[in-house]
Amino acid sequence: MNPLAQLxxxxxxxxxxxxxxxxxxxxxxxxxxxxxxxxxxQLREHYDFNxxxxxxxxxxxxxxxxxxxxxxxxxxRAQFTVRTPKLTAATLETLAVIAYxxxxxxxxxxxxxxxxxxGVLRSLQExxxxxxxxxxxxxxxxxxxxxxxxxxxLLGLRDxxxxxxxxxxxxALRPHRATSEGSDDAAAYVEAES
Amino acid sequence: MNPLAQLxxxxxxxxxxxxxxxxxxxxxxxxxxxxxxxxxxQLREHYDFNxxxxxxxxxxxxxxxxxxxxxxxxxxRAQFTVRTPKLTAATLETLAVIAYxxxxxxxxxxxxxxxxxxGVLRSLQExxxxxxxxxxxxxxxxxxxxxxxxxxxLLGLRDxxxxxxxxxxxxALRPHRATSEGSDDAAAYVEAES
Amino acid sequence: xxATEFIALPEAPTIALGAGPGFVVELExxxxxxxxxxxxxxxxxxxxxxxxxxxxxxxxxRAVHELGLNQAADYLDMASRxxxxxxxxLLPRKVDEDGWEDPRAELVRRLLEYQQIREVAVWLGRxxxxxxxxxxxxxxxxxxxxxxxxxxxxxxxxxxxxxRVIVGIPSPVLHKVVARPLDVESATRRIEDLLAGQxxxxxxxxxxSGATIADVLSTLLALLELARRGSLRLLQPTPxxxxxxxxxSPRPAA
Numbered sequence: 001m002n003p004l005a006q007l008x009x010x011x012x013x014x015x016x017x018x019x020x021x022x023x024x025x026x027x028x029x030x031x032x033x034x035x036x037x038x039x040x041x042q043l044r045e046h047y048d049f050n051x052x053x054x055x056x057x058x059x060x061x062x063x064x065x066x067x068x069x070x071x072x073x074x075x076x077r078a079q080f081t082v083r084t085p086k087l088t089a090a091t092l093e094t095l096a097v098i099a100y101x102x103x104x105x106x107x108x109x110x111x112x113x114x115x116x117x118x119g120v121l122r123s124l125q126e127x128x129x130x131x132x133x134x135x136x137x138x139x140x141x142x143x144x145x146x147x148x149x150x151x152x153x154l155l156g157l158r159d160x161x162x163x164x165x166x167x168x169x170x171x172a173l174r175p176h177r178a179t180s181e182g183s184d185d186a187a188a189y190v191e192a193e194s
Numbered sequence: 195m196n197p198l199a200q201l202x203x204x205x206x207x208x209x210x211x212x213x214x215x216x217x218x219x220x221x222x223x224x225x226x227x228x229x230x231x232x233x234x235x236q237l238r239e240h241y242d243f244n245x246x247x248x249x250x251x252x253x254x255x256x257x258x259x260x261x262x263x264x265x266x267x268x269x270x271r272a273q274f275t276v277r278t279p280k281l282t283a284a285t286l287e288t289l290a291v292i293a294y295x296x297x298x299x300x301x302x303x304x305x306x307x308x309x310x311x312x313g314v315l316r317s318l319q320e321x322x323x324x325x326x327x328x329x330x331x332x333x334x335x336x337x338x339x340x341x342x343x344x345x346x347x348l349l350g351l352r353d354x355x356x357x358x359x360x361x362x363x364x365x366a367l368r369p370h371r372a373t374s375e376g377s378d379d380a381a382a383y384v385e386a387e388s
Numbered sequence: 389x390x391a392t393e394f395i396a397l398p399e400a401p402t403i404a405l406g407a408g409p410g411f412v413v414e415l416e417x418x419x420x421x422x423x424x425x426x427x428x429x430x431x432x433x434x435x436x437x438x439x440x441x442x443x444x445x446x447x448x449x450r451a452v453h454e455l456g457l458n459q460a461a462d463y464l465d466m467a468s469r470x471x472x473x474x475x476x477x478l479l480p481r482k483v484d485e486d487g488w489e490d491p492r493a494e495l496v497r498r499l500l501e502y503q504q505i506r507e508v509a510v511w512l513g514r515x516x517x518x519x520x521x522x523x524x525x526x527x528x529x530x531x532x533x534x535x536x537x538x539x540x541x542x543x544x545x546x547x548x549x550x551x552r553v554i555v556g557i558p559s560p561v562l563h564k565v566v567a568r569p570l571d572v573e574s575a576t577r578r579i580e581d582l583l584a585g586q587x588x589x590x591x592x593x594x595x596x597s598g599a600t601i602a603d604v605l606s607t608l609l610a611l612l613e614l615a616r617r618g619s620l621r622l623l624q625p626t627p628x629x630x631x632x633x634x635x636x637s638p639r640p641a642a
Contacts, residue, residue, distance in 0.1 A: 001245055010247030010265035013207075015274035016524055027268050046244070051195055053204030057522065067204035069521035074201060078221045080209040084520045089419040092509035092516075100508060112501055115420035115462040125548050126283055132548040135358065143551050155512060156519035169507050208523035258527060281541060286549035293546065306553060321539065348541040358547065 001046055004031055005039040009065075012043075018062030018153060060152035061159065084154070094120045095129065095151065099163060103133045103144035121145065129154065195240055198225055198233040203259070212256030288314045289323060293345070293357060297327045297338035315339065323348075421466035422502040424451060429499075436499050439492055441477050445470035469495070570602055575610035583620060583635045591631040 001009070011027055012019060025036050040063060044056040057066045067075065076083055087095075094117060097109050109117045124130045133146035152159070195203070205221055206213060219230045234257060238250040241259075251260045261269065281289070288311055291303050303311045318324045327340035341354070351357065418424045428447050429436060448470050452463045476491040490496075578596065582589045595607050611633065614620045623632040 001247075006245055006247040006262075007265055007268060008247070010261035011269050011272065011274055013248050013259070013525060014261050014269050014528070016528060017274075019274055023272065023274065027272050050240070050244070051200055053195075053200035053202070054207050064524060065207070066522035066524055067208050068200075069518070071201055071204035072521040072523070074221050075205050075208055075523065078205065078217065080205050080213060080217075081523055081526050084516070086520075087513060087516055089423075089509065092513050093419055093505055096505045096508035096512055099512070100505075112498075112505060113420055114422040114466065114498070114502065122552055125552060132544055132551060135547075141358075143547060154519060155515040156522070157515065164508065164511050169504060204523075208526045210526040212527070281539075281545065283549065283552065286545055287553045290546055290549040290553055294550070323541075345541075348539060349543050349546065351543070358550075 001042060002039060004028060004035055005042045005046075008036070008039050009043055012056070012063060012065045015064070018060045018064040018149075020062040024063070057156070058158050059156055060149045090115075090120050091124065094124065095147070098124075098130055098145050099147050099151070099160065102146035103136075104146075105136050105138070105142040105144050107142060109145075195236060196233060198222060198229060199236045199240070202230070202233050203237055206250075206257055206259050212254055212258045214256045218257070284309070284314055285318060289318060289341070289345070292318075292324055292339050293341050293354070296340035296354075297330075298340075299330050299332070299336040299338050301336060303339075418455075421448075421463045422499060423506070424448065424455075424463070425466065426499060426503060426506070436503070437496055439496065441470065441473045441492060445474045570606045570609065572606050572609045572613065575603070575606040576614060579607070579610055579614060579633070580619070583633070586635075588632055588634045591633065594633055 007027055008024055011024060021033065021036050021040070024040075025031050025033060031039075040056065046052075047055050052068075053071055054065050054067050057064050072083065075081060090113075093113055094109060097112050098104055101108065101112075106117055106121060109121070121130070125132075127150075128148055129151045130145045131148050132143045134144045135141045136144050147160070157163070201221055202218055205218065215227065215230055215234070218234070219225050219227055225233075234250065240246075241249050246262075247265055248259050248261050251258050284307075287307055288303060291306050292298055295302060295306075300311055300315060303315070315324070319326075321344075322342055323345045324339045325342050326337050328338045329335045330338055346353070418427065425444070425448060426436075428444055428451065429439065432444075432447075434440065434444070445467075449467055452460075452467055473491050473495065575594075579589075579594050582593060594611065595604065599607070611620070611622060615622050618636055620636050621634045623634055624630075625632065
């Protein structure tokens with residue numbers, strides 16, 4: 001491994017969250033962005049080629065070293081660490097609404113899920129999986145929520161675009177408001193319904 | 195690396211503490227004590243021979259994977275190991291109450307948040323985010339708190355009136371002094387305290 | 389099997405509807421009224437786009453009742469919507485009437501939308517499980533003694549905090565309205581004590597002397613509750629005659 005790859009490995013080992021390429025570049029004043037990319041690639045290949053127990057994962061806009069899934073059961077049995085508890089259906093549904101509709105207010109979330117959302121929203125905020133991203137222009141100017149980097153980390157996603165596309169779902173999702181024109185949107189939606 | 199060495203690497207990486215050779219042997223029911231020793235030796239040699247940024251260290255009767263000392267300075271400077279010290283939820287909530295209700299006494303803060311506020315108030319004062327701005331007329335003449343200039347600076351606000359208005363929030367909070375008539379407000383305030 | 393016996397079926401809860409004496413289901417299996425509704429439709433292999441409202445409304449009401457969800461406002465809200473829809477569907481309309489809007493359209497739209505969200509939620513759940521198979525570094529040596537990095541505080545964080553505070557506020561703190569509280573518990577005890585001693589009592593006995601409006605209301609609520617539980621009977625022998633409160637011999641619990 002080249003010296004930069006070694007430094008990056010040490011840095012990634014010492015961190016407990018994904019580190020962006022930009023952050024990694026600050027480690028060595030002489031390192032270029034391209035150099036960091038090459039070194040990261042070398043590190044990834046080294047882990048794969050030499051069949052290490054860990055791998056380099058790209059996630060939430062950054063890089064992190066994680067153990068390979070195949071060892072999870074043995075490590076848990078030996079009680080060296082514990083797996084993150086499963087998310088409840090209510091949590092997952094609320095996250096799903098926010099992930100696709102963000103920025104989205106509490107009222108819309110409650111309308112879609114058919115249940116009140118106060119408790120779930122609070123707990124998601126406390127766990128930093130969602131955050132307030134602004135306020136709506138609507139009456140009462142309610143707070144709008146969006147997902148955080150930690151949400152991506154929890155799901156092992158690089159970016160929100162890794163979420164399933166509308167056309168990949170069995171039923172087409174209504175495109176969210178920010179990205180589409182009102183009238184076309186409504187027409188397309190009615191079509192999808194029939 | 196042999197399969198046991200891979201498993202040991204994953205386990206040592208994910209463990210929350212140094213792990214003894216005996217504990218490591220529990221990972222694989224087929225592994226002998228000798229086998230674990232051989233695999234650990236292979237792991238150590240692999241890290242050294244391939245000039246990894248990390249090394250296998252034996253200490254306090256257990257094994258750990260640690261970054262090599264030569265990288266310590268660079269990693270410490272980059273501060274990847276510590277997340278940026280965000281304020282805790284309790285601190286932020288207390289700060290939010292003070293920002294909107296100032297001047298406000300400890301009792302009212304505790305009433306709103308439903309928990310005692312002494313520790314949080316002290317820590318906010320130590321960080322110069324809040325300060326004592328006066329005493330209430332109520333029984334015992336309790337101290338009243340308000341936010342500081344540093345508070346505005348950190349939020350990038352010119353003035354308290356740049357905060358979202360109470361009426362823009364879901365539930366109207368009591369308007370803060372800057373936006374309302376002194377006398378009425380003060381009257382309401384004395385009422386609230388008694 | 390009674391309605392109080394639940395078996396955990398995490399993936400696909402099966403409900404024995406109609407045929408059996410009750411349900412076999414885990415309460416937690418439903419994340420809301422729309423979920424329950426989708427489940428009923430699936431069980432009966434019915435199309436979302438063409439819901440037989442009358443049938444599904446009855447099944448929903450029965451499910452809510454038997455699952456003990458009567459307390460949950462969200463379920464009751466849906467139940468009342470379904471009952472209203474059922475009534476609307478019964479209204480006569482001309483065969484070739486233009487502009488007739490299917491009263492079910494809104495419900496169908498919501499169900500389809502919710503189904504999409506469910507699909508995404510399942511996807512998210514799988515992604516989270518896959519991620520949970522990979523561990524990050526566990527042991528971190530103690531942090532070096534460096535000056536703390538600059539404090540970060542953002543308006544967004546503060547707004548989130550305000551939001552959390554608002555959710556937690558029990559009531560506006562400016563006004564403390566001390567209402568004369570209803571004390572149904574004491575009234576219940578008083579009635580039960582009286583009935584322990586005698587077979588029948590009168591309304592005025594139950595009320596006691598010097599009763600305030602709060603006492604009258606408390607007593608009335610206590611009587612209604614006890615009657616609902618089957619602990620007593622409320623009788624009025626003739627119109628406008630004083631109410632008679634009679635002890636009921638305890639029945640075996642349903």
